[in-house]
Amino acid sequence: xxxxxxxxxxxxxxxxxxxxxxxxxxxxxxxxxxxxxxxxxxxxxxxxxxxxxxxxxxxxxxxxxxxxxxxxxxxxxxxxxxxxxxxxxxxxxxxxxxxxxxxxxxxxxxxxxxxxxxxxxxxxxxxxxxxxxxxxxxxxxxxxxxxxxxxxxxxxxxxxxxxxxxxxxxxxxxxxxxxxxxxxxxxxxxxxxxxxxxxxxxxxxxxxxxxxxxxxxxxxxxxxxxxxxxxx
Amino acid sequence: xxxxxxxxxxxxxxxxxxxxxxxxxxxxxxxxxxxxxxxxxxxxxxxxxxxxxxxxxxxxxxxxxxxxxxxxxxxxxxxxxxxxxxxxxxxxxxxxxxxxxxxxxxxxxxxxxxxxxxxxxxxxxxxxxxxxxxxxxxxxxxxxxxxxxxxxxxxxxxxxxxxxxxxxxxxxxxxxxxxxxxxxxxxxxxxxxxxxxxxxxxxxxxxxxxxxxxxxxxxxxxxxxxxxxxxxxxxxxxxxxxxxxxxxxxxxxxxxxxxxxxxxxxxxxxxxxxxxxxxxxxxxxxxxxxxxxxxxxxxxxxxxxxxxxxxxxxxxxxxxxxxxxxxxxxxxxxxxxxxxxxxxxxxxxxxxxxxxxxxxxxxxxxxxxxxxxxxxxxxxxxxxxxxxxxxxxxxxxxxxxxxxxxxxxxxxxxxxxxxxxxxxxxxxxxxxxxxxxxxxxxxxxxxxxxxxx
Numbered sequence: 001x002x003x004x005x006x007x008x009x010x011x012x013x014x015x016x017x018x019x020x021x022x023x024x025x026x027x028x029x030x031x032x033x034x035x036x037x038x039x040x041x042x043x044x045x046x047x048x049x050x051x052x053x054x055x056x057x058x059x060x061x062x063x064x065x066x067x068x069x070x071x072x073x074x075x076x077x078x079x080x081x082x083x084x085x086x087x088x089x090x091x092x093x094x095x096x097x098x099x100x101x102x103x104x105x106x107x108x109x110x111x112x113x114x115x116x117x118x119x120x121x122x123x124x125x126x127x128x129x130x131x132x133x134x135x136x137x138x139x140x141x142x143x144x145x146x147x148x149x150x151x152x153x154x155x156x157x158x159x160x161x162x163x164x165x166x167x168x169x170x171x172x173x174x175x176x177x178x179x180x181x182x183x184x185x186x187x188x189x190x191x192x193x194x195x196x197x198x199x200x201x202x203x204x205x206x207x208x209x210x211x212x213x214x215x216x217x218x219x220x221x222x223x224x225x226x227x228x229x230x231x232x
Numbered sequence: 233x234x235x236x237x238x239x240x241x242x243x244x245x246x247x248x249x250x251x252x253x254x255x256x257x258x259x260x261x262x263x264x265x266x267x268x269x270x271x272x273x274x275x276x277x278x279x280x281x282x283x284x285x286x287x288x289x290x291x292x293x294x295x296x297x298x299x300x301x302x303x304x305x306x307x308x309x310x311x312x313x314x315x316x317x318x319x320x321x322x323x324x325x326x327x328x329x330x331x332x333x334x335x336x337x338x339x340x341x342x343x344x345x346x347x348x349x350x351x352x353x354x355x356x357x358x359x360x361x362x363x364x365x366x367x368x369x370x371x372x373x374x375x376x377x378x379x380x381x382x383x384x385x386x387x388x389x390x391x392x393x394x395x396x397x398x399x400x401x402x403x404x405x406x407x408x409x410x411x412x413x414x415x416x417x418x419x420x421x422x423x424x425x426x427x428x429x430x431x432x433x434x435x436x437x438x439x440x441x442x443x444x445x446x447x448x449x450x451x452x453x454x455x456x457x458x459x460x461x462x463x464x465x466x467x468x469x470x471x472x473x474x475x476x477x478x479x480x481x482x483x484x485x486x487x488x489x490x491x492x493x494x495x496x497x498x499x500x501x502x503x504x505x506x507x508x509x510x511x512x513x514x515x516x517x518x519x520x521x522x523x524x525x526x527x528x529x530x531x532x533x534x535x536x537x538x539x540x541x542x543x544x545x546x547x548x549x550x551x552x553x554x555x556x557x558x559x560x561x562x563x564x565x566x567x568x569x570x571x572x573x574x575x576x577x578x579x580x581x582x583x584x585x586x587x588x589x590x591x592x593x594x595x596x597x598x599x600x601x602x603x604x605x606x607x608x609x610x611x612x613x614x615x616x617x618x619x620x621x622x623x624x625x626x627x628x629x630x631x632x633x634x635x636x637x638x639x640x641x642x643x644x645x646x647x648x649x650x651x652x653x654x655x656x657x658x659x660x661x662x663x664x665x666x667x668x669x670x671x672x673x674x675x676x677x678x679x680x681x682x683x684x685x
Contacts, residue, residue: 005499005553005554005574006499007347007350007351008499008500008501009342009344009346009347009498009499010343010492010493010501010502010503011342011344012341012342012343012453012457013453013457013459013492013503014457014458014489014491015457016466016470053335053337053338053345054337054341054386057341057342057344113464114461114464114465114466114469115461116461116462116464117460117461118460118461119461120459120460120461120466120469120473121461121464122466123466124466198256202255202256202257205257205386206257206258208418208419208420208470209416209418209419222253222256223253223256223261
């Protein structure tokens with residue numbers, strides 16, 4: 001007779017991963033509603049990406065927080081369905097530089113390099129930086145390094161400043177790639193993470209198109225929500 | 233937002249309220265109408281060739297006289313004229329209800345999607361129905377002289393329980409001399425000559441995409457998935473892997489793309505091989521990915537896929553352990569006949585395996601390229617023999633303990649014994665199915681190859 005059998009299925013083989021980094025500001029100024037909104041935002045991001053078959057199979061994510069501690073909460077890249085975050089706590093200053101350094105370390109360690117004749121490499125990583133204040137450490141050196149990588153077209157970075165403490169001048173200074181500004185209310189965070197999910201989903205699909213990520217073909221960023229103001 | 237439309241069809245309103253966008257892609261944005269009946273695709277102005285609107289008008293005209301094909305070809309039904317008073321270019325199509333429809337990719341991307349579908353009550357049999365339905369849509373489109381040019385698993389919507397597939401995104405159709413190619417496609421589904429830029433999409437390149445789609449639907453993987461790196465730049469690597477260096481994963485001599493655990497049961501972390509499919513499907517797969525990979529004219533026609541997939545239904549057997557239907561592997565030695573999903577050995581009584589014969593010129597019965605697998609309480613239906621849509625029941629097979637399988641017909645038929653004795657059989661009379669017995673039903677016959685004993 002039929003029985004309920006365990007269906008232990010393997011993952012797809014040979015699929016190129018799309019590494020996605022979320023660098024999230026957890027400094028003291030994020031205390032209260034913003035940190036709560038951040039936590040919910042990451043959960044929303046996970047749900048939305050998981051609901052998209054294409055993205056679920058290709059997106060690997062890493063979350064780096066910077067505040068009292070600078071930490072890679074995922075210890076490198078994890079498949080989207082294994083993304084779990086501890087409760088986020090707001091505190092300390094805004095050590096953006098250390099976070100960028102941690103990002104560089106992870107890019108070097110966790111992103112698969114192509115080995116002609118051997119293993120296939122990952123897609124160009126996609127990095128989102130969300131911060132609500134002026135950096136309080138040396139951020140210029142790691143930023144320079146990331147800018148160089150972006151110029152070599154091995155990285156896509158989007159920087160978003162949130163809340164009243166970040167002005168356009170600061171944002172322009174720290175930005176690596178396109179930058180946006182938004183408020184720090186719950187609705188803005190929710191809209192931001194929804195847009196991040198949509199971007200990730202769109203990019204994961206577009207990669208399979210010819211010239212998906214190539215030179216002269218800009219990353220297909222969906223129209224940002226109204227809460228995000230583009231900083232030219 | 234308010235969309236103004238132009239349509240030859242009275243059922244499309246002149247004005248549509250839309251919400252969204254629900255999707256933003258490289259080509260444009262997609263909106264749903266508030267009434268729930270239509271999808272509106274609006275192209276990004278920056279990517280638009282100047283002749284786009286005229287091309288869309290031609291696509292629309294080609295879809296004016298669809299018959300039952302309208303149920304599986306989601307043809308544009310209107311052009312966009314304006315959005316909120318601004319001149320924009322786009323198309324309107326009917327909205328396929330989700331649920332029950334979902335994108336094909338949600339069912340076939342990897343074995344994970346199959347597992348989820350099985351947990352929700354689907355069976356591999358439904359996947360075979362979907363593959364057949366996909367081949368039917370492409371055959372219908374090719375029958376009209378069109379090529380789709382962008383066949384991939386995001387452009388089919390599927391009702392898995394009914395095994396139905398609907399083809400969408402018909403706005404990039406290609407008709408030689410009338411509609412030039414407007415899109416290239418999605419790399420894993422594109423013919424190597426298109427990836428390499430040596431050819432633009434046409435029916436022969438569609439036939440490659442169709443073969444990939446059928447393989448992916450039945451085995452949950454891309455048959456050309458590169459496993460080796462050819463260049464450091466990922467995009468260049470993709471172009472080489474799917475283009476110049478494209479290679480069938482089960483190439484008999486070149487093992488570069490051979491997946492791990494090939495042939496191991498799927499539910500034991502295995503990878504399904506095309507060798508689990510009936511021989512005639514195996515043949516089409518080899519023609520597609522061994523001979524046809526570099527010689528487009530060798531690729532099977534959509535009609536061949538449609539017909540072969542249709543007959544594959546009559547070669548299925550059900551696993552008593554995991555309940556999945558699978559092609560009964562009569563081409564394998566008896567001890568090696570296992571369920572490809574859970575690995576359970578097929579236990580006796582084994583089914584009856586018959587080859588089909590059809591009457592050709594001068595009344596001679598000639599073996600057709602197909603078999604029929606029959607078990608206890610299986611009906612023999614006329615369409616199993618000739619492939620036409622007739623549900624006339626010719627008879628029933630039953631297992632009689634101590635004797636073997638017997639067949640009783642609903643009408644008269646002729647039995648020809650292995651030594652050539654021919655006799656007319658009355659309706660309801662039971663005849664023991666022994667090896668080499670010939671059952672003749674007019675212009676078709678069955679020869680018992682294996683009697684299950």
